[in-house]
Amino acid sequence: TLGNTLWTATTNNANTNTYQSPIVSNGLVYICNDNSRFIYAFNAATGSPAWTYDAREGTTPPTTTFGSANLAIAGNTLYISSLGFTYAINAATGALRWKTLAGSFPVLPVISNGKVYVMGNHFMFTLDSATGAILRIKQDFVLFHNPKSLNIANGIFYYTDEFSTVAFDTSININVVWRNNNVFPGLTDMDQITNSPMIIGNRAYCRKPGGAV
DSSP states (O other): OTTOOOOOOOOTTTTSOOOSOOEEETTEEEEOOTTOSEEEEEETTTOOEEEEEETTSSOSSOOOOOOSOEEEEETTEEEEEETTEEEEEETTTOOEEEEEEOOSSOOOOEEETTEEEEEETTEEEEEETTTOOEEEEEEOTTTTSSOOEEEEETTEEEEEOSSOEEEEEOSTTOOEEEEETTSSTTOOTTSOOOSOOEEETTEEEOOOTTSOO
16 A cells, blocks of 8 residues: 555664665665664665674774764765764675765765765865775865755755855866855754755755745
C-alpha cells in the first residue's frame, strides 16, 4: 500500500539528533547522527545493516565524534566533513580511504572534476578527491564569513551565510559573480538561511526556516 513504512533501522545513538537527510546511493542508505562517532550504511531495500564506520578507527589522533557531520557521495566514495576534518570512506565497505585536516566546522563537501571543496569559517580548501592532499587554501574574511552551505553548478559556486546567498567562480582569485544581501527581509539570528541553494538552469532557489523560498 502506498505510504506504508517498509522498514525502520536503529543506530547505536538513538537519543541523538540527525539534521541532515539520509543519502541513498549504490543500493545503500547512509546516515550519521550528530555528536556520534559512527556513520551507518543500511540496505536500501531491506533496512538491514551493511556496515558501520567508527571515527576512532584508523585515525591518528582518534576522532571523538563527528559533531554536526555533513555527508556527500561521488561514485563509490562517501565524503564527510566535521569538526575540522574531511574524510573519504569506501561507500561499499565503510573502509577509510583518507582523512585530512581542512577547515573549522566545515559545511557540506562538494565534489567536482576530481576535487573536493570544503568551506569553513574564513577559508575554502580544495582537496584531491583520490588522496585527500590539499591542493589549495583560499582565505577571505569577508567572502567566507560563517558559511552555512555550499553547492556548485556549471563551474560556479553558490553558498549561503547567515543572511545572504553568494555566487563566485572557481578561478585563482575567486571572483564574486553576484551577492544577494537581502534575500529574506526580516531575518533574525534565530531565523537564518542554513540550506544549500538548489540550482536549476539560471536560477538559484533558497529556503529559509518557516517555509519561505
